[in-house]
Amino acid sequence: MKKIMPSNYEMWGKPKFEGKSFLEFSQDLISVSSLAASSHNTQPWRFVVSEKSQSITLKLNDERVLSASDVNKRQAIISCGCALENMRVALDYHGVKYSLTINSDISSETIAEIKIHDNLAIKKNKQLQTIFDSIFTRRVNRSKCTDKKVPDEFLDLIMKDEYGLEIRTIKDMVTKNAISEIQEQADRFVLGNDKFRKELGEWLLPNSTDSYLGMPGSTFGLKDVEAEKIHKQLLSGKLDYDLASGVAVSDRQRIQTSPLLLVITGKDTKEDWIKTGCLWQKIALIAESMGISVAVSAAIVEVPLLSKMMSVRLGTTSRPLMITTIGYATEERPHSPRLPVSQLISFTD
Numbered sequence: 001m002k003k004i005m006p007s008n009y010e011m012w013g014k015p016k017f018e019g020k021s022f023l024e025f026s027q028d029l030i031s032v033s034s035l036a037a038s039s040h041n042t043q044p045w046r047f048v049v050s051e052k053s054q055s056i057t058l059k060l061n062d063e064r065v066l067s068a069s070d071v072n073k074r075q076a077i078i079s080c081g082c083a084l085e086n087m088r089v090a091l092d093y094h095g096v097k098y099s100l101t102i103n104s105d106i107s108s109e110t111i112a113e114i115k116i117h118d119n120l121a122i123k124k125n126k127q128l129q130t131i132f133d134s135i136f137t138r139r140v141n142r143s144k145c146t147d148k149k150v151p152d153e154f155l156d157l158i159m160k161d162e163y164g165l166e167i168r169t170i171k172d173m174v175t176k177n178a179i180s181e182i183q184e185q186a187d188r189f190v191l192g193n194d195k196f197r198k199e200l201g202e203w204l205l206p207n208s209t210d211s212y213l214g215m216p217g218s219t220f221g222l223k224d225v226e227a228e229k230i231h232k233q234l235l236s237g238k239l240d241y242d243l244a245s246g247v248a249v250s251d252r253q254r255i256q257t258s259p260l261l262l263v264i265t266g267k268d269t270k271e272d273w274i275k276t277g278c279l280w281q282k283i284a285l286i287a288e289s290m291g292i293s294v295a296v297s298a299a300i301v302e303v304p305l306l307s308k309m310m311s312v313r314l315g316t317t318s319r320p321l322m323i324t325t326i327g328y329a330t331e332e333r334p335h336s337p338r339l340p341v342s343q344l345i346s347f348t349d
């Protein structure tokens, strides 16, 4: 019997870009962008389409910035960078000529403007086929890793960085242990904050949720009963020491067991946040195309003292902007839901 896809997961289907008008093509691009990663799966983006200027403007959706855990909007803007990268991959794969302007003004909601320069005659770049296909299968996987090494070919591919950021690769156990300790402290620090816990409870949802946003507990490996319980517990705002310890310890173990740790560092500016999102999403797609799993942790980046400790540990003056574990996951994890394009798009002259 064919399984019926719940409507909050329908966006994971692949759109057909061929033979479309500019407006239809834009909607396909937006649907592909929205499959990107975002902190707490808030999908903090919106898109303004202009037929007259043949452009799509990607904007931050301020209403979906996490008020307790993302006071500087750093995580939301990095997430918008992830969405931008998916759009770039789709454009490059379909051989469409375009120009891209990143908006580095922190007071502006605009992230980037993409101007399409040709008549949408599709000339597919087959070399990008597997990366494009990976957009539809990618997901974060927070399970532990096996001890299988990540091939050098992966590092060769991700190190071709066009964004001018620094990527630190960590494989040795001593540094991984040190970072895993910093991670555990960061988790305990944020989970000790009442507002953070309540906010997490609003986004960490029961497995059968019909929400188009947020993270079903199954994406954390939680069974139905556990997911329901943790969701309620977090929402109640009460601190459960066992729960906080469980999260902190599992994050620490993931860092310790993953064969490779990547830290993207750069300047603490809107421009570098956007570029970090682009670079991270590119890394995630390359990993997906090679059957490698990735997971992210934002806690160190968001706790100033611990982010400083991380810089010191890495011997860099630049700021850690995204910390990622890379490896072969021990368990499969499901997709999380996505909003339909109709809720992300608006039109202008």
Ligand SMILES: Cc1cc2nc3c(=O)[nH]c(=O)nc-3n(C[C@H](O)[C@H](O)[C@H](O)COP(=O)(O)O)c2cc1C
Pocket (backbone or CB within 6 Å): 035, 036, 037, 038, 039, 040, 041, 075, 076, 078, 079, 082, 138, 139, 140, 141, 142, 214, 215, 295, 296, 297, 298, 299, 335, 336
């Ligand atoms: C900027 C950013 C920060 C993130 N921070 C965390 C984090 O601290 N912990 C975590 O488990 N996942 C984190 N994630 C992963 C998101 O929760 C995940 O992308 C989202 O739930 C959507 O799921 P998907 O990427 O599998 O589609 C982060 C993702 C992004 C883009």
